[in-house]
Amino acid sequence: MAKLGFLPALLFLLLCATFGAILSANSPNISTDQAALLALKSHITHDPHNLLATNWSTSASVCDWIGVACGSRHRRVTYLNLSGMNLTGTINPNLGNLSFLARLDISNNSFHGAFPLELAHLHRLKYLNFGHLPSRIFDNLSKLQVLDLTENQISGSIPNSLYKCKELWYLSMCNNSLEGSMPKEIGNLTMLKYLYLGYNNLKGHIPSGIFDNLTKLLGLDLQQNQISGKIPSNISRCKELRYLSLNNNYLEGSIPMEIGNLTMLEFLRLCHNNLSGSVPSLIFNISSLQQIRLGFNTLFGYLTSNMFDYLPRLVYLDLTECQFSGRIPKSLFKCKELEYLFLSGNHLEGTVPSEIINLTSLKYFFIADNNFSGNLDQLQVLSLRSNRFYGKVDSSNVTASFIRLRVIDLSHNNFNGHLSTKLFENLHAIKEGYEKIAIDLSNNQFLGEIPKTLGELHSLIGLNLSHNCLTGSIPSSLSDLSELESLDLSSNKLRGRIPMELNNMGFLEVLNLSYNDLKGPIPQGKQFDTFTNDSYIGNLGLCGLPLSKSCDNDEETPTEADPDDDGLNWKFSILMGYGCGLVLGLSMGYMVFTTGKPWWFIRIFERVRQRFVKR
Numbered sequence: 001m002a003k004l005g006f007l008p009a010l011l012f013l014l015l016c017a018t019f020g021a022i023l024s025a026n027s028p029n030i031s032t033d034q035a036a037l038l039a040l041k042s043h044i045t046h047d048p049h050n051l052l053a054t055n056w057s058t059s060a061s062v063c064d065w066i067g068v069a070c071g072s073r074h075r076r077v078t079y080l081n082l083s084g085m086n087l088t089g090t091i092n093p094n095l096g097n098l099s100f101l102a103r104l105d106i107s108n109n110s111f112h113g114a115f116p117l118e119l120a121h122l123h124r125l126k127y128l129n130f131g132h133l134p135s136r137i138f139d140n141l142s143k144l145q146v147l148d149l150t151e152n153q154i155s156g157s158i159p160n161s162l163y164k165c166k167e168l169w170y171l172s173m174c175n176n177s178l179e180g181s182m183p184k185e186i187g188n189l190t191m192l193k194y195l196y197l198g199y200n201n202l203k204g205h206i207p208s209g210i211f212d213n214l215t216k217l218l219g220l221d222l223q224q225n226q227i228s229g230k231i232p233s234n235i236s237r238c239k240e241l242r243y244l245s246l247n248n249n250y251l252e253g254s255i256p257m258e259i260g261n262l263t264m265l266e267f268l269r270l271c272h273n274n275l276s277g278s279v280p281s282l283i284f285n286i287s288s289l290q291q292i293r294l295g296f297n298t299l300f301g302y303l304t305s306n307m308f309d310y311l312p313r314l315v316y317l318d319l320t321e322c323q324f325s326g327r328i329p330k331s332l333f334k335c336k337e338l339e340y341l342f343l344s345g346n347h348l349e350g351t352v353p354s355e356i357i358n359l360t361s362l363k364y365f366f367i368a369d370n371n372f373s374g375n376l377d378q379l380q381v382l383s384l385r386s387n388r389f390y391g392k393v394d395s396s397n398v399t400a401s402f403i404r405l406r407v408i409d410l411s412h413n414n415f416n417g418h419l420s421t422k423l424f425e426n427l428h429a430i431k432e433g434y435e436k437i438a439i440d441l442s443n444n445q446f447l448g449e450i451p452k453t454l455g456e457l458h459s460l461i462g463l464n465l466s467h468n469c470l471t472g473s474i475p476s477s478l479s480d481l482s483e484l485e486s487l488d489l490s491s492n493k494l495r496g497r498i499p500m501e502l503n504n505m506g507f508l509e510v511l512n513l514s515y516n517d518l519k520g521p522i523p524q525g526k527q528f529d530t531f532t533n534d535s536y537i538g539n540l541g542l543c544g545l546p547l548s549k550s551c552d553n554d555e556e557t558p559t560e561a562d563p564d565d566d567g568l569n570w571k572f573s574i575l576m577g578y579g580c581g582l583v584l585g586l587s588m589g590y591m592v593f594t595t596g597k598p599w600w601f602i603r604i605f606e607r608v609r610q611r612f613v614k615r
Contacts, residue, residue: 030075115134142167260286385409
């Protein structure tokens, strides 16, 4: 009987073993993962680097394939990273069989077609970066923590199933074509730290209660949408907010005073909206701020003397067209890290404080269209060389006379427009011959004709207008610059003949007229006998010594240029709009400040500068 009692137990054990074997055979394993990835590979129509073609092979373990990582415990695929492989194809539904997958990144490829709903089975997925969204894709992705869909081709509205991902702390859907209003349900994602929905087509208001539960939010980006309405005051509940970008929308109303309570804020971008009213003063007490961008609204305020005392980290300040009044406070110049300062289009008055020279990191400085005034009689050196300044040098509103100015160096910037006649009329010191002067406006984008009034600057010893877009002829009035030692008009679009009167400049040591469109005979005698071919290279119409090309008989005697011809040439050159001397400008500009050439102009500037320093 004892032996008979053993049989049921043995049969039970055999039954369990058989059932376990059957269950094991039918359960997913690494072979399932391999089959899923090979199915994905079969749907790749273009693999430009042959990464999958040569690496995803059954001769090697799946866990050793490129872009694949497996867990140490179950040896199942937990991470699939195909980002940046430039693959083209569709996503096979079998990818949903990677049941242990926690991270999936297929960004920066060219996958197309419908996104398989089977990926909703990946319930362990925590990180996802791809494009093309079915409405129920997030139904079973409750463990999803990171969702990065930046720069895909996603259109339509944000799927409602997304709000089931309660563990989500990073959500980026920037640079897509999302439409519709901003869903209030986003406020249910209470773990969110980063919410980036910028550069879409979202419309409507920001839901008033959306920030009540987003107390962990660090970054909010809604820029470049079509969002209207007011900024909710309860945004102040996001106490840890560092980055707030609502610029380039249609927001209206006033800036909530409560924003001043965001004491950890580093970036505040509200520019290009329809905001109105006064700017809350508390904003300027947030010591962590690096950017304040409020420009292009209908705001107003007053610049107080201590306004910037608490902003030591400020890098970017934009108050353009904000109707601010007052004077530029000296406290602003305590912001030693300031690189961008935009104050144009306000009602600022007074003088520009001399302390601006303490802003050694400043790259962009705009104060146009204000009510500044003051006495610049003591200004002797103006040097803005090798920066990124741009715009027109317009002196139409300048009433100051620069009676002591010795050096003007605006070279190697992006200034444009015509050379202002009034600018040179205000340079009294140069006209009256008190001191030796040098002007360098080279390597910009100035256009139009060379002003004839330059000939009135009798103390000028160095003039460099090279590498611009100047047109017309060389004015004969330059011959009145009797003290001139160097003249560089190279790499422009100057036309016509070289005025014979220039031969009267007895101190001229260096002349560079190269790379223009000059024609006719080169003046002979006096200083012109000392210049080499390099002074004239790139002017195919020139003839006479020192060039090897001789002049025809009808070119021997220079004649006055036809005014109508010059006018036509000027108009023609403007219309052509060539990038005058761009290639030469970039290469020569580099040579100037790395090799110290052209030595002649640097020597003159140094001589003037040293004379100024000694005084």
